[in-house]
Amino acid sequence: ATATANELITVTAVDDPIVAINDGLITVDGINGALEFINVLDNDSLYGLPINSSDVVISYPTSPYFEFNSDGTVNVKPNTPGGNYAFTYQVCEKANPSNCGSAILNVFVEVPAIAIIKTATFNDIDNSGFANAGETITYNFKVTNTGNVPLSGIMITDLLPGIVVSGQPISLAVNESDEHTFSAVYTILQSDINNKSVTNQAIVKGSSSAKGVVVEDKSDYLNNLEDNPTVTALEGCLIKVFNAVSPNGDGDNDKFYIRGIECYPDNTVEIYNRWGVLVFEKDHYDNISNTFKGISEGRTTIKTSEGLPVGTYFYILKYKDSDAKQHESSGYLYLSN
Incomplete structure (x- = not known):
């Protein structure tokens, strides 16, 4: 006779929960916005495997600036205010609604900005108290990083015919100003004296170090909030x-x-x-x-x-x-x- 040994094998099912991991810090462009800048499910798992969005339901908070999609992707709208945002979301398995996990999406919205103030000094070369053709106007520029990210490649252009602008590209940290790098000189024409003034405006451009967003500003003669041209009055027509x-x-x-x-x-x-x-x-x-x-x-x-x-x-x-x-x-x- 042949003896047969029967072994009883017990298999225990392991009900691995959803594992949701925090996301961030993700930097996004608040000026232009961005579509699907992240998928929050990419670093989460279900039963130890990557999550398929069709197998879960995602619950998001509401926001006027962000759009949360059912597949886990997130959009940021144009003109979103700069700063840090934190969104807690929940992922639940469709087949087992009690199997849920929560995590936080951390986002930094960059809003680069720049401002320029342009001041003018009439150089009365002959000390006559009056403007003459061939005398000059010296312009000084104060450039300020008014955004929330560092800026680089900052340069100034001025479209006034004949003006000579000096200065090399610079970088500015947040809230940093520079008023020594850039200057310009313009030689006064008789037509300027006839018009009794010289009016012009400079443009400054720079790009954010993180996302490469280019920003610019037209100069103001007084403050960072306005865009009024710099007007230099010339008194040279008095006989x-x-x-x-x-x-x-x-x-x-x-x-x-x-x-x-x-x-x-x-x-x-x-x-x-x-x-x-x-x-x-x-x-x-x-x-x-x-x-x-x-x-x-x-x-x-x-x-x-x-x-x-x-x-x-x-x-x-x-x-x-x-x-x-x-x-x-x-x-x-x-x-x-």
């Missing part, structure tokens, strides 16, 4: 006659200088000697090419282009302003060697 002329080539009073005449190109200058003879007459007097240097250029008995004798002369200046209003001034002119 003033300098009535001493000594054309000896020493660079001092070599010509009859009428400050501000460039603003009124529709003009005529007449100069008479003491006998009332017209010795000089010129339209469009400009202090440069059309100017009196003690040479006779009038319809007189004095030889044309001949040097006039030392003495007292009389000038008449006539000009029209931008409204075509006629103006006239006159006085004595003193010619010496």
Whole structure:
């Protein structure tokens, strides 16, 4: 006879619970938003295996800025305020609703921002108290990181024709400011003086170190909250006659200088000697090419282009302003060697 041994094998089912693990800290773009920036189920498990979203039900909190999807993915909406967010969610097995696990999703919403203040200084090179073509305006810039993440690659551009901007790219920590790296110089044109001001605006750009979001700001002349252009007033159109002329080539009073005449190109200058003879007459007097240097250029008995004798002369200046209003001034002119 053959003996048979029967062994009784007992199998105990192990009901592994859902294991939910906290998620984060996840950085997201609060300016542009992001779709499915995470799946909260990716690090959770059911019976020791990755969770299939069709096998569970996920319960989320409500939020005006975040969208929680049934498959475990999460979206952040554009223009979400910056800061830290924590959301507790629960995962339950459909086949066994009492088999649940909870975890926390931690999110940091980055909202990079930048601001620039632009100030101007008129450089009165000749200390006349008035603006002249060729003098300059120096601009200084204060750049501030007003967002909640560090910024890098910060640069300034200025579209004013002729302006020269100096400065290399910089980085700024949160709330950090820089007012020494960037500057600019602009050479004043006669057209600027005619317009009585120079108006312009700079733009600063930088990108967030984490997500590479590019932000920019237009300059304000006073604070970080506004975007008002910087206006530099120029006083250079007030007529003033300098009535001493000594054309000896020493660079001092070599010509009859009428400050501000460039603003009124529709003009005529007449100069008479003491006998009332017209010795000089010129339209469009400009202090440069059309100017009196003690040479006779009038319809007189004095030889044309001949040097006039030392003495007292009389000038008449006539000009029209931008409204075509006629103006006239006159006085004595003193010619010496």
